[in-house]
Amino acid sequence: MQEQEKKVSSARAILIETVMFFTYAFFAVNWVAGSTLTPQIMKSFNLKSFASATFISNAITIAKIIGNFAAAGILVKLLPKKAIGLGSGLIVAGSVLALLAPQYWIFILGRFIMGFGGALYVVYFSPVVIHFFAPEKRPAVNAINNVAYNVGGIIAMLIVGPVIQWMQTWQYSMAFFAAISAVLFIVWPVLGQDFELNRSSGADTEKYTIGDALKEKNNWFLPLTYSGLLTFYIVLLNIFPISGITVINSKTLSTLVAVGGVVGSILAIMLSKVYFKRLPVIRWSGLAMILFGALMFNTKNGTLSMIAAFAIGVLMFLPITSLVMIPQEMPNMSPAKLTTIMGLFWALSYVIESIVFYLIGIVIDKSGYSAGLTIALVMSATFFIGSFILPETGRSAKEKNQ
Template identity: 35%
Template sequence: MEERTDALESKVSNNSKVKGLLMLAVMWCAYVTFAMNWVGGSDLGAQIVQTFFGGPVAPVIQQVVNYTITAARVVANLFAAYILIKSGPKRAITIAMVLLMFSVVAVWMPNYWAFTISRMVMALGGSMVIVYMNPVVANYVAPDKKMIANALNTVSYNVGAFVVSILFVFFAQQLAANWKITLTIMASLTVVFFILWLIVSEDFDTTKNLESSEEQVKYGYKEALRDSFVWKYSIAFGGFLFLYVLAVTSFPSVISTYAPKIDGSLLNLLVTGFAIVGTGVGMKLGLTDMKRKKILLSTGTLMIAMFALALIFANISTFATYAFAAISGFFMFIQYPVYMNLPHEMPNMSAQKLTVIFGLFWAIAYTVNTLFTFIWSMLLGSSGWLAASIFYIVGSCLYLVMAAMLPETK
């Protein structure tokens, strides 16, 4: 009788894990479509501005959609944990998926500002999806497989950006001919994944201590804001985001103005493509006994140095620029899965605690990134490419300064 009970419990457990992996797969695909919509909108920025304004505008105005998307991510991440605690993971993720579908609505708005607001709502959904991946991983993925799951989650943005980059490298003229049709097709994928989510999703307990059957000690925003790890971890990532997000969103649309021989779409393709390769290397390193800070600081130094060289050679050698940018993307994402797994390696962790930590993490990191990006665009418009590029590299070094202060979790 006991054997039959154990077998039944094992079967239920396996079915639950399969369900959890299906949920994670749908969320992963949804975040890929978010990346496609964000990067696609950035690549078509000139056409979008032309439609709404009838001509060129200042760099700050042209980048306003990117600012508002990052600002929306700050807001979304602050409320993500609250929504999950109040409504449960299934309903919280459903809300995120609904908001993500505003990418379709945005395309057909009558003016630039309505378009921008709708894209902000899209960003709210996308940001919540990436935060909610963590409790799903925590609840359904075995401890020795979490590094792999988190590595796959971290590469989701790159996959979306990479797909869009390939399309723009080979079909830029066709895609730019009617930006509304292009973005509508990309955005419609979010509807598909919303329907799939309704089919495969289930609720689960987010309060259980992952290391035992005991209930987790209360850990909300109040406790997280007092946690020095959260601040160091988040601010460091703000410097990383400044390096990475600018490289794959703003740079492709503006770099040809200052370095005419550089193809922004190809630059994006190389950074995101080699980032995917780097993710695999980072995942393997994360599964070894190598010290985490050693990985973070060595690859972090190389990613910043390589992109600095890419900018230096932008008007000297196109081959060197592309090569250094690709190497930078490779090193960026060696450290990324290791970095994102750090909270999972901390003691006394629960799915709910992870949601609170990552909610604040993304909010603080995107606040830093948004502030730095705004300063960068102001410098670009007032002082030129050189001043903006120097600030870009110096600002990215914030990652190294703060990462050096993090505890060793291995």
């Protein structure tokens, strides 16, 4: 297949990427809005226990795991245009069902459907990248996709408060964000395009299943490496802001982590143009993240604490592009095979994160926030350790130019 046949026009590719990016970013906005509105939602459904409200988070997590496992099968059956449209449609449908829910269990079901759609969407980024973008452009596009959720979080920080104040009720507020997702869902059929799933950079590949993926050690090493960073990130967003253990407001530090993530993704794009190895970026970013995490949790200097928080965000997102490039650069990789690998990657990452997150909660109940946060920091070391067991798929600058 000629390169011209394989790639669509750059303008079409950029439009497809833009719609997908903002669809996932506003999935994040909707999720953050739902978390921010938890007190109103609890009051609306007459919930007295905060534990009951945690079912919302659990529904999203379970949906992500199931959706990640199912993503490859759905892609093969529906083909890319309809599969991606389904993910976008489920985000909208789940949002609408939740805001119209007459009972709490229907609200939970709506959030589950929304989470399932988001889980499909995050997996479908990878096959779209390797089909629509040339190899030299993929690191930059991956970096942009990796920060979509963070961008959504920052958008939420800026507009959720004003929207809630404007709309008054949680239903109207969530309807506002659902409407934006609906517009993106409507736009997708106009821009979306199907493509051949089993065509690799080498030759045609045979059907590749989850069972096949589970037999390959690298498909276990990838989520094991990422799970520690994912756990640390989720703890920083959900537990750290209410911990009160730092010298300055923990919410401020969490915001700096999010902003640092955006900067880290920008730096990843710049780095990808001059440095083509994968493991050193993962290794040294992982080590530095641990050191800055220890500094943020223990320093009594407010300025140092803020610098550390920003650095953690940068160091979390700088190496993610290198990590997701590893499966993309494997020999004879096709969109279908990559979707299966990335579905397994996200599913196992969230399974591990969910277990560790629950254990951290138990530790916090028994020993306090400092102990729980320390476990999260130690867990993040899997990113550093994984850099010694993953394969190096990148090349040196000299090899790249040959």
